[in-house]
Amino acid sequence: MMKSLDRFVRALRRLPGVGPRQAERFAAYFLRASQGETEEFITALSSLKQDIKLCPVCFAYSDTEPCTICSDPDRDPGQICVVEDPQDIEAIEKTGAYKGLYHVLHGAISPLDGRSAEHVKVRELLARVQQAKEPVREVIIATDPDSEGETTALYLADLLRGQVGQITRIGYGVPLGGDIDYMDEMTLGYSLKGRTKI
């Protein structure tokens, strides 16, 4: 295989879920694309990396500091919904069932993979809860319903008990082994309404 093609296909293979066949298809797309289209792609990628940073409050991706949700006076600062990944926020926003703030962990605790609480934004969550101007009434734990997500939920519940009004876990409607940001709006809306105290 040609060296430059091989190198680009290897770079494409690092994208999540991309196999050898799809990587080749993507490379073929770029080989056919005009120079202008390719430059637009590169510029869009460069701008993405340049403009989008982590919100210093909730750690969502944002092009403002703090992000639009954290700086929205209409959002309820007494509720914090904890998610694993930034994409989970958009999925929950789409339900329209939630008007509080978020906190992105950037992963889940997974002792088997050597990922402890220090590898995710847990310390930052505790500091945020302790330094909040008004006491936090509720922390909703919306980690994925798999073993890492459950481990993380239990860890957070232990950590935050006594620090916040109540700790809840979304549950109703989300199938086990699922992935929060693949969920349809209905199921996620139900799971928010049917959350249970832990």
Add this chain to the structure above:
Amino acid sequence: MMKSLDRFVRALRRLPGVGPRQAERFAAYFLRASQGETEEFITALSSLKQDIKLCPVCFAYSDTEPCTICSDPDRDPGQICVVEDPQDIEAIEKTGAYKGLYHVLHGAISPLDGRSAEHVKVRELLARVQQAKEPVREVIIATDPDSEGETTALYLADLLRGQVGQITRIGYGVPLGGDIDYMDEMTLGYSLKGRTKI
């Protein structure tokens, strides 16, 4: 949605077969990626566009002129296998059943979509056959077995009749409606061996 993210997601959506969900996953990958990884991706893409051109003989993608197959003295110049897309070559090479040369049309004739013979490299194939040092014994038409591929095969058979020893069409083993470069080696190998004269 943030402007830079939205722009990059739109650029990703132009990749073949990428839906909104996969585009968001890819964007999330790049947001998490280090600056170094992102730069490596951009460099790989830029090199791809810079180094890889069309072979002036067979119109395959190549970083040499002519390509390695066209310049290989061990390949049989008396056989030309005509394919729609550059990726088809690699699929056929993997069968190990073919030792001739190739000709890439870059598409198929599709009157319904307004793509006539001028939109693909048909004129170049005719010139190549007519200007060949030794007469071409066989042109194997390996266009996809769908309606555009069949139309193209019949068009080429008409065009080349009398200009080459014989014109064959791969057939045996390739399911109708299929896509040449998704085929397994066995099926493609059979379809090369079982080719029929048209």
